[in-house]
Structures are given as C-alpha cells and as structure tokens.
Amino acid sequence: xxxxxxxxxxxxxxxxxxxxxxxxxxxxxxxxxxxxxxxxxxxxxxxxxxxxxxxxxxxxxxxxxxxxxxxxxxxxxxxxxxxxxxxxxxxxxx
Numbered sequence: 001x002x003x004x005x006x007x008x009x010x011x012x013x014x015x016x017x018x019x020x021x022x023x024x025x026x027x028x029x030x031x032x033x034x035x036x037x038x039x040x041x042x043x044x045x046x047x048x049x050x051x052x053x054x055x056x057x058x059x060x061x062x063x064x065x066x067x068x069x070x071x072x073x074x075x076x077x078x079x080x081x082x083x084x085x086x087x088x089x090x091x092x093x094x
Contacts, residue, residue, distance in 0.1 A: 026069050033087070035062040039075060040082025 028036065031052075038048045048059040063078070072078040083090050 028066065028069060032062055032066050032069070035059065036066050036078070036082045036085070037087040039063060039066070040079045040088035042079065 034052060035048055038051060043051065045059040045063060046056050048054075048063070049056040052059070054062075063075070067073075067075075067078055070078060070081050072081055079088075082088050
C-alpha cells in the first residue's frame, strides 16, 4: 500500500462533505487536476512525470501550485483533497 493510502487510513474521513468538491472551484487547470489525481493515488513527482510525459521538475511545480491553490500544508492533505473531490476512491476497495 502506498504511503498516501496508509496516511489516509489514519485520517477520519467521516468529515467528508456529502458531495465531492469541484476542482474547478479551486481554479485548477486541466493538467493540475490530472496531477492532483495522481497525488491522490500516492504517486511521487517522478512517477507523475513518467505517467504524464513531463519532467520531474514540471511535476514538482504542478504539485506546488496545487498545494498553494488548495491551501494544503503537505502531500497527505493534498491527496485527501483529491479524495474529497472525487478524483480517487477513498479506499482501494471503493
């Protein structure tokens, strides 16, 4: 299990909103939504770069921009935002 999924298991997801958040409300670009979904899956910047055919530096910049737009403090909070937005399931069994 990825580190992001392990961390999510430790977080109380009972406070999730009744409906998913809309990534457009955070002014995320289409590419940032793609990157956010991969962060939610637990991908590293290098893995994101490989999957999207971009450089690792570009992936890192996207992640930093996403964290800024979502006002998240770290990668786990960012991954949880992806779950709340409905970009990835809350658990691997969903």
